Amino acid sequence: FFFCAVYVLLNSDKFCGRGNIRSMCMIYGTHTATTLVPIMATLCNNPDSNVLEKVIILSIYLPYFIFPVWLAFIGFSSEDVFQQEHCRAK
Secondary structure, three states: OHHHHHHHHHOHHHOOOOOHHHHHHHHHHHHHHHHHHHHHHHHHOOOOOOHHHHHHHHHHHHHHHHHHHHHHHHHHHOOOOOOOHHHHOO
């Protein structure tokens, strides 16, 4: 869904931000974020790696955490994800 969401966000004028898109943003965002929290916690608490290794690994994982959290936030906070006028008329 990550690549589908990026495509829809880049072409938001072709899609309405209600219904399936909004629901998928909420489901994907919460599922992915809650999956990455224990993964990142385990990586941070690994006694065998040094601080530089932890920073590098977290910098790789962080975009895959921030984007789903943002998707979940916009999905839960608004009825229309893209805030478009033509979708409200439907």
